[in-house]
Amino acid sequence: MKKNNPSPPALFLRFFRWYCDPKLMPYIEGDLLELYHERALTKGKRHADIKFIIDVLLLFRRGIIGPRKRNNYTKPKFMFSSYFKIGWRKLLRNKSYSLINIGGLAIGMTVAIFIGLWVYDELSFNRYHKNYDQIAQVWSGSTDPQTLEVGGAYSIQYPVGTTLKNNYPQYFKHVLMSRGVGDFTLTAGNEKTGKKGLFIESGALDMFSLKMLKGNYHSMDDPHSIVLSQSAAESIFGNEDPVNKRLQIDNQMEVTVTGVYEDMPRNNRFSEVQFFVPWSLYESATDFVKKRATDWDNRPFNIYVQLQPNTSFAAVNAAIKDLYKKNVPADFYSVIEKNKPFVQLIPMSTWHLYAEFKNGKPAAGRITFLWLFGIIGVFVLLLACINFINLSTARSEERAREVGVRKAIGSGKPQLMAQFLSESLLVVFFAFIFSIGLIFLFKNWFNELADKNIALPFTNPVFWMMALVFILLTGFMAGLYPAFYLSSFKAVKVLKGVVRSGRSALLPRKVLVVVQFTVSVVLIIGTLIIYKQVQYSRDRPIGYSRNGLITISMNDPGYNGKKEVLATELLNTGVVAGMAAASSPVTAIWNTTNGYDWEGKNPAMDAEFAICNITPAFGKTIGWQLVAGRDFLTALPTDTANSIIINEAAVKYMGLKDPVGKELIDLDSKGKFKWSKTIIGVVKDVVMESPYDPVRQTLYFYNRNSAYNQLHIRINPAVSAGVALAKIESTIKKIVPGTLFNYKFVDEEYALKFSQEERIGKLSGVFTILAIFISCLGIFGLASFVAAQRTKEIGIRKVLGASVANVWQMLSKDFVVLVFISCVIATPVGYFLMSNWLENFKYRTAIPWWLFLLTFAAAVVITILTVSYQALRAAMMNPVKSLRSE
Amino acid sequence: MKKFQLGEFEEIVLLTIAVLYKEAYGVAIKKEIESRLSRNVSMGAMHTALGRLEEKGYIKSYEGETTEQRAGRPKKYFQITALGKKAMEYTKETRDQLWRAIPKIALK
Numbered sequence: 001m002k003k004n005n006p007s008p009p010a011l012f013l014r015f016f017r018w019y020c021d022p023k024l025m026p027y028i029e030g031d032l033l034e035l036y037h038e039r040a041l042t043k044g045k046r047h048a049d050i051k052f053i054i055d056v057l058l059l060f061r062r063g064i065i066g067p068r069k070r071n072n073y074t075k076p077k078f079m080f081s082s083y084f085k086i087g088w089r090k091l092l093r094n095k096s097y098s099l100i101n102i103g104g105l106a107i108g109m110t111v112a113i114f115i116g117l118w119v120y121d122e123l124s125f126n127r128y129h130k131n132y133d134q135i136a137q138v139w140s141g142s143t144d145p146q147t148l149e150v151g152g153a154y155s156i157q158y159p160v161g162t163t164l165k166n167n168y169p170q171y172f173k174h175v176l177m178s179r180g181v182g183d184f185t186l187t188a189g190n191e192k193t194g195k196k197g198l199f200i201e202s203g204a205l206d207m208f209s210l211k212m213l214k215g216n217y218h219s220m221d222d223p224h225s226i227v228l229s230q231s232a233a234e235s236i237f238g239n240e241d242p243v244n245k246r247l248q249i250d251n252q253m254e255v256t257v258t259g260v261y262e263d264m265p266r267n268n269r270f271s272e273v274q275f276f277v278p279w280s281l282y283e284s285a286t287d288f289v290k291k292r293a294t295d296w297d298n299r300p301f302n303i304y305v306q307l308q309p310n311t312s313f314a315a316v317n318a319a320i321k322d323l324y325k326k327n328v329p330a331d332f333y334s335v336i337e338k339n340k341p342f343v344q345l346i347p348m349s350t351w352h353l354y355a356e357f358k359n360g361k362p363a364a365g366r367i368t369f370l371w372l373f374g375i376i377g378v379f380v381l382l383l384a385c386i387n388f389i390n391l392s393t394a395r396s397e398e399r400a401r402e403v404g405v406r407k408a409i410g411s412g413k414p415q416l417m418a419q420f421l422s423e424s425l426l427v428v429f430f431a432f433i434f435s436i437g438l439i440f441l442f443k444n445w446f447n448e449l450a451d452k453n454i455a456l457p458f459t460n461p462v463f464w465m466m467a468l469v470f471i472l473l474t475g476f477m478a479g480l481y482p483a484f485y486l487s488s489f490k491a492v493k494v495l496k497g498v499v500r501s502g503r504s505a506l507l508p509r510k511v512l513v514v515v516q517f518t519v520s521v522v523l524i525i526g527t528l529i530i531y532k533q534v535q536y537s538r539d540r541p542i543g544y545s546r547n548g549l550i551t552i553s554m555n556d557p558g559y560n561g562k563k564e565v566l567a568t569e570l571l572n573t574g575v576v577a578g579m580a581a582a583s584s585p586v587t588a589i590w591n592t593t594n595g596y597d598w599e600g601k602n603p604a605m606d607a608e609f610a611i612c613n614i615t616p617a618f619g620k621t622i623g624w625q626l627v628a629g630r631d632f633l634t635a636l637p638t639d640t641a642n643s644i645i646i647n648e649a650a651v652k653y654m655g656l657k658d659p660v661g662k663e664l665i666d667l668d669s670k671g672k673f674k675w676s677k678t679i680i681g682v683v684k685d686v687v688m689e690s691p692y693d694p695v696r697q698t699l700y701f702y703n704r705n706s707a708y709n710q711l712h713i714r715i716n717p718a719v720s721a722g723v724a725l726a727k728i729e730s731t732i733k734k735i736v737p738g739t740l741f742n743y744k745f746v747d748e749e750y751a752l753k754f755s756q757e758e759r760i761g762k763l764s765g766v767f768t769i770l771a772i773f774i775s776c777l778g779i780f781g782l783a784s785f786v787a788a789q790r791t792k793e794i795g796i797r798k799v800l801g802a803s804v805a806n807v808w809q810m811l812s813k814d815f816v817v818l819v820f821i822s823c824v825i826a827t828p829v830g831y832f833l834m835s836n837w838l839e840n841f842k843y844r845t846a847i848p849w850w851l852f853l854l855t856f857a858a859a860v861v862i863t864i865l866t867v868s869y870q871a872l873r874a875a876m877m878n879p880v881k882s883l884r885s886e
Numbered sequence: 887m888k889k890f891q892l893g894e895f896e897e898i899v900l901l902t903i904a905v906l907y908k909e910a911y912g913v914a915i916k917k918e919i920e921s922r923l924s925r926n927v928s929m930g931a932m933h934t935a936l937g938r939l940e941e942k943g944y945i946k947s948y949e950g951e952t953t954e955q956r957a958g959r960p961k962k963y964f965q966i967t968a969l970g971k972k973a974m975e976y977t978k979e980t981r982d983q984l985w986r987a988i989p990k991i992a993l994k
Contacts, residue, residue, distance in 0.1 A: 024933070024937070026959045026960060027911075027912065027949075027959065027960065027961070027962035028912065028929070028933055029959050030912075030952065030956035030957070030959025030960060030961060030962075031911075031912035031913050031916075031929065031933075031956075032929065033955065033956050033957050033959060034913050034953070034955045034956050035913055035916075035929070037955045038955070054928070055928065055929040055930065057930075058928040058929065058930030058931065059929055059930040059933065060930070061930055061934060062934070063933075063934040063937045063938065064930065064933055064934060064937070
């Protein structure tokens, strides 16, 4: 063809070729071209161009446009099998890279799957119940008239239940009175076992949709019945049929087994419950409950409800909000009116994940950890994908020639992308198989760490669907960029041997390494701060001594009237250094009251105190420290009636200068004088509740009539705990025959208060280590690649006199700079996130600057160690060898 | 009843193919129509008409030689089939009949 031949507008020619029926195309195109050239000769190129465009546009009509599918020239199946074959060969050829890729991805996927299973487990909490969406618990709240803060609790007055049943029947299928889950002693014949049970109205079996193995949903209708969980039934009766067997609860209530239900799964609010007993039995057996039937003041109970199917929580909440106003007797309501009391339903779906209330609404709780770990999981997976991306693009030179040849033969960009994507899918698939193996290996360990019972649901088709989606998603996340990158090579350039791309190609790789290390460094900072916070709260002075201190719950009525005998007998054994009783164990506060007055009190103050009733020896037994005044004395009869001990927090709260000798006055609900007591001593704060919160203002009473149910025993430090416990047990059994010896070590109970934070610390520690490992794997691969690429350069440098140290420094510097940038980015991010987290704790540690320095140093040292292996290997290579090949 | 379906433009194309006899290919047909009937013919309209005529079986095509100007694309020559000839005759016959039926006075 002649050079000066004009050519028609390429865009329209392409357009024509695109739409034209391939059978007609050559002829019509020929006609078009012939006309074009003729016109171009006679009337000029411009005219010809316009005419050509018009022609092409007018040809775009039925009869000329070809059928849609024109490109099915190869059977894709064969193409894909070829892609996989080539991918497989590439994997085999570079075993170390493949190992880094698959290993890194497998670890990332394992973390992601574990976290996914954990999140799933948390989200399916309580979903065992078929009526999950309709079950709620009644919550009563009030507004503090001073701070205007809305607070409240699940504990509720008896008449609320009666009112809900009688005045609002249209909304509820079930309204069930209940008392909190408690520890009980079950006696079958002579055998005694401790079990956790729940007193609740008989509709519970139906409401919780329990799977009844024996009996039915009416099994609790008889007041003297008990329904056991399968495991409880087996532990009490073995293989015998439990139905119609007699049992005794706490040596006072006679019941007959009428049903057995399948154990609830572990991720359930009621999974700890081992038996259900009818509320009616509790009510008839306990005077205390009967007295509460019309009591609008005390709130010791719980109410569970199930809605009617045709109504909603919002509608019912609106209807029952003013229940107190309508039903509380007017004289009492006028007393509590200033607090604006109300009731609301808290749906089952929020019980677990949104257990913390903010201004009277479920706001936060475990959902925070769900997000936290969900994000960590995504990031760890992302780190592994970044490894894959970096290694594949870095090694693109090896594939460049292949891409060139494929393009020359006629492969288009989509085909090449399909090829590289299928390769990454192959890698991800292997990684997935590996990670399933890893999950099997580490499942038990993870379950222990996370306090879960997680298994891979192999029989669940949804799991397989999710696995497939997960593989595809990871494959795309890891493979999309390399596929774009590799398939966009220009065939001509590549085949000529020019692939070395400049800085622009290196930049994304560097950015990705920075992302990796930023994530890792943030995780390191986070983990260190969590550990520091736990350690800080652990080292907090607790105001008493935990060593060798045990508590025993004296719920058995057999203890009544024998407490003094027990004390003398126990002290006579010689294994007990001291003992005392109290209304609650030293690791908890069970009672708070308000309505006190004292000299110089701000009248607006609500005056709320934590209450603990103790016997005189309590202080000495737990080893508290008096700062002023004296302890209770058994010898002084006036102490029970007139004396009180307070803690330092209470001194501060009450604003007293010289507290000993001051009077504390109790007022009744109508503000009238009830009694007054003299403060005889002040003790250092005893941490009884959360070690993260400030100690509450506490009043210690010595009250003869109080229920001193918690026995505290200090084991003689000269005697070993085992010997001492055996002696104590035999003594107690001698005095209270047939009771269950159930003791708790105070230090263990106290350690439990840290379990949640420790668990998070451990989990995030593990994830951090894995994230660092994956990141290091990535730069290890990159470093080895860089070293291999610069073999010749290093050889020449060495010949010219560079030392090993020089070369090592040259190769390591790049990576260290990147890690340093990551540290700079990670500092504010980590600081911001962790100071937010610490806000949750009132008693919290500071974030010291050296912690960041430590993290930086650690990150840099780890990087240098990782890179050095490759750098030194390259630097120590004999230049003769590296330069000779070619 | 319509025995042979033939549109006005199709008829012109068919006749032109007959006129051109052995030289009837795209550009030639287009030019012939344009010069004889002095009307513009778009490539689109013409190729659609050709396609339709071939579909109806009035014409058949065979691949011919190429020229440098066509950049290697072959020409496609068209030839009238026996059916096409019948269609032409039928059309002409119906027209003549109509012409004959016109009373002389009407066109005066």
